[in-house]
Structure formats: structure tokens, C-alpha cells
Amino acid sequence: MESLNKKFPEGFLWGGATAANQCEGAYNEGGKGLSTADILTSGSRTVPRRITPVLEEGTYYPSHEAIDFYHRYKEDIKLFAEMGFKVFRMSIAWSRIFPNGDDLEPNEEGLNFYDNVFTELKKYNIEPLVTISHYETPYNLTKEYNGWADRRLIDFYVKYCNVIFKRFKDVVKYWLTFNEINCLITPFGTFMGGAMMPEGNGELMNPSPNNMNASLNNEQIRFQALHHQLIASAKAVKLGHEINKDFKIGCMIAYMCLYPLTCNPEDVLLAQQKDNLINFLCSDVQVRGVYPNYAKRYFKENNINIVMGKNDEKILKEGCVDFYAFSYYSSSCISVNKENNNTDGNILGGIKNPYLKESEWGWQIDPKGLRWALNNIYNRYQIPIMVVENGLGAVDTVEEDGSINDDYRIEYLREHIKEMKEAIADGVDLIGYTPWGCIDLVSASTGEMEKRYGFIYVDKDNEGKGTLKRIPKKSFYWYKKVIETNGESL
Numbered sequence: 111m112e113s114l115n116k117k118f119p120e121g122f123l124w125g126g127a128t129a130a131n132q133c134e135g136a137y138n139e140g141g142k143g144l145s146t147a148d149i150l151t152s153g154s155r156t157v158p159r160r161i162t163p164v165l166e167e168g169t170y171y172p173s174h175e176a177i178d179f180y181h182r183y184k185e186d187i188k189l190f191a192e193m194g195f196k197v198f199r200m201s202i203a204w205s206r207i208f209p210n211g212d213d214l215e216p217n218e219e220g221l222n223f224y225d226n227v228f229t230e231l232k233k234y235n236i237e238p239l240v241t242i243s244h245y246e247t248p249y250n251l252t253k254e255y256n257g258w259a260d261r262r263l264i265d266f267y268v269k270y271c272n273v274i275f276k277r278f279k280d281v282v283k284y285w286l287t288f289n290e291i292n293c294l295i296t297p298f299g300t301f302m303g304g305a306m307m308p309e310g311n312g313e314l315m316n317p318s319p320n321n322m323n324a325s326l327n328n329e330q331i332r333f334q335a336l337h338h339q340l341i342a343s344a345k346a347v348k349l350g351h352e353i354n355k356d357f358k359i360g361c362m363i364a365y366m367c368l369y370p371l372t373c374n375p376e377d378v379l380l381a382q383q384k385d386n387l388i389n390f391l392c393s394d395v396q397v398r399g400v401y402p403n404y405a406k407r408y409f410k411e412n413n414i415n416i417v418m419g420k421n422d423e424k425i426l427k428e429g430c431v432d433f434y435a436f437s438y439y440s441s442s443c444i445s446v447n448k449e450n451n452n453t454d455g456n457i458l459g460g461i462k463n464p465y466l467k468e469s470e471w472g473w474q475i476d477p478k479g480l481r482w483a484l485n486n487i488y489n490r491y492q493i494p495i496m497v498v499e500n501g502l503g504a505v506d507t508v509e510e511d512g513s514i515n516d517d518y519r520i521e522y523l524r525e526h527i528k529e530m531k532e533a534i535a536d537g538v539d540l541i542g543y544t545p546w547g548c549i550d551l552v553s554a555s556t557g558e559m560e561k562r563y564g565f566i567y568v569d570k571d572n573e574g575k576g577t578l579k580r581i582p583k584k585s586f587y588w589y590k591k592v593i594e595t596n597g598e599s600l
């Protein structure tokens with residue numbers, strides 16, 4: 111019998127991932143407008159971030175300087191190149207290109223900044239993978255339109271896409287339309303993804319199921335906003351392919367792996383229903399071009415009435431993505447029995463799994479869940495897949511000799527890479543891997559700096575103090591070897 115091919119394919123896209131609002135800083139330089147990320151205060155695992163409609167004097171806003179990638183991109187890209195990155199996932203800050211979102215003309219200085227970043231990447235043969243909208247919308251669109259609740263956002267977004275697609279058509283091939291588009295299915299997405307101002311006290315609660323802020327919980331408005339994003343995404347895909355037929359444009363889903371807590375058929379069914387609704391609804395539309403039947407039932411049973419434009423069905427059909435990208439951090443369980451211990455996770459928590467350990471931020475660590483997810487996704491779509499976020503948020507200590515020995519991070523990544531290899535042997539067409547926060551950056555859920563994911567340490571603390579010096583961690587050298595050997599040396 112032929113032996114199993116447990117190897118990463120030739121040309122596998124190894125790299126790392128970031129987002130503009132969490133690394134660039136320079137929030138009011140180069141003609142950039144204020145974005146939704148710029149009015150978010152810092153928080154912690156226990157203290158929620160706050161949305162402040164007006165910037166408060168004396169309040170610390172982590173995105174304003176972040177890790178100053180805007181001024182240090184050359185140094186950072188050089189370090190990525192040293193690790194051997196083949197691909198770098200980054201996002202364009204919409205508010206650098208259209209400061210107010212509804213401007214007539216784009217901001218040349220903003221475009222120019224990304225020209226420079228792409229030139230630098232090219233110097234090292236690093237392929238950019240660009241997220242068009244990553245938790246950052248021009249704040250003016252929130253104030254004037256209530257974000258994606260308003261259908262007019264579609265045109266603003268498509269206009270922005272048209273500008274960046276044309277400008278960067280020869281230097282960027284891989285695009286993602288919306289980061290974690292399915293976050294809008296949860297209350298967390300109201301502001302982060304949907305740029306809609308929640309009613310109430312503006313607290314952006316941690317994504318745990320037991321502390322969801324009720325004021326953020328308005329399904330009708332979120333699903334309508336999501337519909338607008340799905341239309342915008344489909345239009346962008348069509349437009350992108352017209353501008354350059356070689357563009358590869360993907361969806362980006364936060365895959366929140368959910369296991370039934372018990373073999374009670376009720377738990378099993380519930381897990382399947384939630385998997386459909388939370389993980390697959392968006393990609394079913396983006397990959398197949400139609401709303402799935404289970405979504406229609408859910409809308410009906412929950413009095414959700416989506417207002418459709420007369421060509422919407424056609425638009426969705428014409429804008430199917432080329433590949434499926436997702437983030438994966440942890441898994442949790444689900445049960446009809448509510449009397450269980452809860453756990454946190456990316457965007458959504460769930461019930462604790464007694465077989466798993468958790469990170470310092472309470473996200474359960476589950477490498478096998480990644481193999482499970484990869485198979486689950488591939489079985490459904492049979493299109494190329496990229497894991498565009500994965501990693502361990504942890505506190506790092508700088509030793510007296512200046513080294514950072516992040517063995518826990520190496521262990522986390524190694525186990526996940528092993529499972530990706532298994533999934534490839536299962537037959538999954540996995541084409542790339544960009545672990546999250548390849549350089550330390552601001553945490554999206556808590557605004558902390560000290561929830562670190564990077565191979566590169568950045569000297570900055572939760573209050574914004576530090577020299578911003580970059581120091582390669584132990585994982586930096588480990589990952590370099592992984593890339594060099596195409597995943598053989600783990």
C-alpha cells in the first residue's frame with residue numbers, strides 16, 4: 111500500500127498575520143481619518159473596552175500608536191524576511207484611503223503608504239495577502255449612517271475596493287473581503303465588524319456567553335447589516351476578477367469549533383445547528399452564492415426579516431470566492447443543559463471541555479480541533495483553504511540576558527502544525543498558514559499589549575509605555591526552521 115503523504119505541498123504559503131488597526135498606529139497622520147478602532151479604549155480580560163463617541167482627554171487608546179508599524183514597516187518586514195515568510199497577511203486601513211468613508215476622492219498619501227509597504231515586501235519576495243476590511247471602518251460612516259445597517263455602505267465599500275484593486279493590481283494577488291465576517295452573527299460583531307453604535311453604555315464586552323451585553327444583542331439589525339456585507343463582498347469579488355482575472359479573493363471566517371458536550375442526540379443536533387448558523391452561514395453564501403435553507407428557517411423562526419434588493423440573489427451568485435480562509439484559536443462545547451461551566455474563546459465562548467487545557471485568557475487549546483475543522487470545511491466546499499489566524503495569546507517575560515523563551519508558544523504552534531499535516535494527509539487542500547500577530551500587537555478583544563502572539567517581541571506595555579524595540583523570541587528561530595524545512599522540522 112502506498113505510504114501516506116504527510117508533507118506540506120511545494121510552494122506552501124508560510125507566513126504571519128496582522129491588521130492595520132492593531133499595528134500601524136499613526137492614527138491621525140498621512141491624511142488618515144478616525145476609524146471605529148480609534149475610539150476604542152483599552153481593557154482587560156475582566157474590564158471591557160469602551161466605545162467613546164468623542165475622544166476623551168487623558169484616556170489611553172491603544173490603536174493611536176499601536177506598535178508604530180506605520181513608521182517601522184521596513185524594520186519589521188526585514189525581520190519577517192529573516193524568518194523566511196512567503197506571505198504576509200495585512201490589512202489596508204479603509205480610513206487611510208477614504209478618511210470619511212464617503213469622500214469623493216481617495217487620499218493619495220494613504221495609497222502611497224501601501225505602495226511603499228508592497229515595494230518592501232516585493233524586495234524579499236513576500237506575497238501580500240490583504241484584508242480589505244479588518245475591524246476598522248471610517249468612524250464617519252458610523253456617525254452618519256450607523257455603519258453597515260445602512261445599505262449605502264455597500265457602494266462606499268465597493269468604491270474603496272475599486273480604488274485599491276486598480277492601484278495594487280500588479281502587486282497584490284490574494285485578497286480577503288471582510289475579516290471574520292461571521293462575527294456579525296454574534297453581538298460582539300455589532301461594532302467591531304458592523305461599525306454600528308450599540309445602544310446602552312458602549313461597553314464592548316468580552317466575548318463570553320455569560321456576559322454578553324444585552325444592548326448589543328439585536329439580531330434583526332445585525333443580520334441586515336450582514337446581508338449588506340455579503341452583497342458588498344460578492345460585488346468586490348466580481349469587480350476584482352474584472353480588474354485582474356488572476357486575483358484570488360477569499361472569504362474569512364472565524365471558525366469557532368463547537369463540540370456536543372454529550373452524546374445526547376439533543377446536544378449533537380444543537381452542535382450541528384450552531385455550527386451551521388455561526389460557522390457556515392456566511393461561507394455558504396460566499397462560496398455557493400445562495401443563502402442556505404437552514405438560514406431561511408432560522409430567520410423565519412426568529413422574526414428576522416432581511417430586506418433584499420431586487421438583484422441581490424443574482425449579485426450573490428456572481429460573486430463566489432476563490433478560496434476559504436479562516437481563523438482558528440480554540441474550541442468549546444455546547445449542550446441543551448445550561449448548568450455547565452463556561453469558558454471564553456475567540457468571539458464566542460461555550461462550555462468547558464474537560465479534556466482540554468486553556469490559555470491564560472481562558473481560551474481552550476485544541477490542536478485536534480483544527481484538523482477536525484479543516485476536514486469539516488473541506489468536505490463541504492472542496493476549494494483551497496488557508497488558515498490565516500492561529501496562535502497563543504500569552505504573557506512573555508524578557509530574561510536578564512534579553513532573551514524571551516516562549517516554549518509554550520512553540521508547543522502550541524507545533525501541535526497545530528502537526529494537525530494541519532494530518533489534515534493534508536486526509537486530503538484537505540490547504541495552501542497557506544499565517545499565524546496571528548506574528549509581531550506582538552494590540553489585542554482586539556481586550557486592547558492589551560501584553561496578550562502577545564508574536565515571534566517578535568515589542569517593548570510596550572498595557573498602558574502604552576515602552577521603547578517599541580523589537581526583539582526576536584525563541585519562537586522566531588524555531589519558526590524560521592519550520593519554514594526552511596517546509597514543515598519537516600517541528
Ligand code: BG6
Nearest residue numbers: 129289456503552553554555556
Ligand atoms: C481575531 C481577529 O478575532 O482574533 C484579530 O481577527 C484578533 O483581530 C485575534 O486580534 C486574536 O484575538 P485577541 O482578542 O486575542 O486579539
